[in-house]
Amino acid sequence: MRILLLGTGGREHALALALTADPSVTELVCAPGNPGMAAVARCVPVDLTDNDAVAALAVELGVDLVVVGPEAPLVNGVADAVRAKGLAVFGPSKAAALLEGSKAFAKDVMTAAGVPTSRSFNCVTPEEAAAALDAFGPPYVVKDDGLAAGKGVVVTNDRDEALAHAAACERVVIEEYLDGPEVSLFVVSDGETAVPLLPAQDFKRVGDGDEGPNTGGMGAYTPLPWAPEGLVGEIMAKVAEPTLAEMRKRGTPFTGVLYCGLALTKTGIRVIEFNCRFGDPEIQAVLTLLETPFGQLVRAAATGRLDEVELTWRDGNAVGVVIAAENYPDTPVTGRVIEGADGVDGVLHAGTSRDAEGRLISSGGRVLCCTASGADLAEAREKAYALVDGVRLAGSQHRTDIALNALNGTVRVS
Numbered sequence: 001m002r003i004l005l006l007g008t009g010g011r012e013h014a015l016a017l018a019l020t021a022d023p024s025v026t027e028l029v030c031a032p033g034n035p036g037m038a039a040v041a042r043c044v045p046v047d048l049t050d051n052d053a054v055a056a057l058a059v060e061l062g063v064d065l066v067v068v069g070p071e072a073p074l075v076n077g078v079a080d081a082v083r084a085k086g087l088a089v090f091g092p093s094k095a096a097a098l099l100e101g102s103k104a105f106a107k108d109v110m111t112a113a114g115v116p117t118s119r120s121f122n123c124v125t126p127e128e129a130a131a132a133l134d135a136f137g138p139p140y141v142v143k144d145d146g147l148a149a150g151k152g153v154v155v156t157n158d159r160d161e162a163l164a165h166a167a168a169c170e171r172v173v174i175e176e177y178l179d180g181p182e183v184s185l186f187v188v189s190d191g192e193t194a195v196p197l198l199p200a201q202d203f204k205r206v207g208d209g210d211e212g213p214n215t216g217g218m219g220a221y222t223p224l225p226w227a228p229e230g231l232v233g234e235i236m237a238k239v240a241e242p243t244l245a246e247m248r249k250r251g252t253p254f255t256g257v258l259y260c261g262l263a264l265t266k267t268g269i270r271v272i273e274f275n276c277r278f279g280d281p282e283i284q285a286v287l288t289l290l291e292t293p294f295g296q297l298v299r300a301a302a303t304g305r306l307d308e309v310e311l312t313w314r315d316g317n318a319v320g321v322v323i324a325a326e327n328y329p330d331t332p333v334t335g336r337v338i339e340g341a342d343g344v345d346g347v348l349h350a351g352t353s354r355d356a357e358g359r360l361i362s363s364g365g366r367v368l369c370c371t372a373s374g375a376d377l378a379e380a381r382e383k384a385y386a387l388v389d390g391v392r393l394a395g396s397q398h399r400t401d402i403a404l405n406a407l408n409g410t411v412r413v414s
Contacts, residue, residue, distance in 0.1 A: 002027045004058050007069025008034050010350030010369045011280035018287045022295035036349030048073045051081035071277050075101035090298040092276050095252040100276040103145050103173040113246035117271040120175040129166035132174035145171040178263035178270050184282045185260045187240040190306040191253035196232050198222045200282040208401045215329045219402030220282040221319045226411040266414040281320045284371045288318035319380040320371040321402050326395030328365035336362045339392040346372050346387050377407045
């Protein structure tokens with residue numbers, strides 16, 4: 001099986017490693033790829049915003065399957081362009097990808113499907129935003145309605161900051177704040193059948209103790225030792241299955257992976273958001289424990305044969321810790337030389353590139369994700385942080401408390 005994988009980040013590096021580990025995958029081509037992906041696959045240039053160019057590349061390469069990593073091409077309709085060429089694609093159509101492309105659309109789907117989520121208001125004017133903030137009170141949750149690369153959400157007790165974020169966006173969704181621990185669940189779907197992966201938890205705030213601004217994610221771990229028994233089954237029954245059924249009802253069946261971001265509140269499960277692709281950095285940890293050949297899984301989802309796949313998992317735990325550039329999540333400092341990351345198992349490239357001399361340098365906000373598995377959570381943490389300690393990047397930052405509360409048994413579900 002020949003596969004074309006689209007993307008450049010840490011998520012795509014993790015997908016590339018999982019695909020090349022599948023014996024049924026005879027060739028993997030990554031476009032555009034990154035230095036980490038180039039170590040395991042052939043990388044070719046392509047403009048991910050140009051649907052016709054992507055589709056033409058897939059035809060030229062003669063691939064059996066296209067796997068789309070990032071959200072922007074999916075929301076832009078790249079899967080439709082490739083399918084129009086008669087090729088299998090792992091990723092939703094443009095119409096289905098609106099579940100991530102528009103938070104207002106996702107709320108409408110959830111309402112129609114009876115999916116539990118927070119109360120919210122769609123706001124365009126400053127007056128509407130102010131009224132919505134006052135209706136809920138602090139903490140204020142303000143979300144850019146469109147794509148924002150993981151940086152479109154502000155959670156703050158400062159009303160002026162909340163209003164400023166609303167004013168900077170064309171349209172926002174303002175929600176009530178959801179208490180309780182958060183859970184990420186990836187649900188792979190072929191449009192009819194759906195199967196869940198292991199639940200994970202990520203860390204959005206930039207600093208230890210969940211301090212500082214929101215980011216695209218500073219680390220993650222799986223599975224969740226504190227999760228209530230039957231949690232995944234409950235999420236499937238109350239969230240994933242009704243949402244996928246509603247999408248079928250609308251004539252836009254969802255094929256690919258539906259990311260369910262949830263809060264376990266005092267009143268039960270509530271959906272925070274949907275994404276139409278694998279979440280970063282959770283998928284780095286989750287794929288570390290997947291035993292089922294990943295290429296066969298995504299191929300089955302893309303061709304309507306997901307009911308033929310049975311997922312199996314390795315025992316133990318996995319932890320991923322993100323190394324971010326100086327000044328992230330504001331304007332990150334880039335172009336700095338990275339040492340200790342080239343060819344190191346478990347060090348996944350996200351924001352990296354090569355300079356004119358061939359040296360590995362930083363090129364984004366989240367630069368690397370150090371991911372490891374262990375017999376238990378303590379061992380997985382120890383191995384992940386040992387990888388972090390082996391990397392040298394001037395001015396870099398990382399959280400030191402990824403999975404620490406879970407290890408200490410202090411995560412509480414009301």
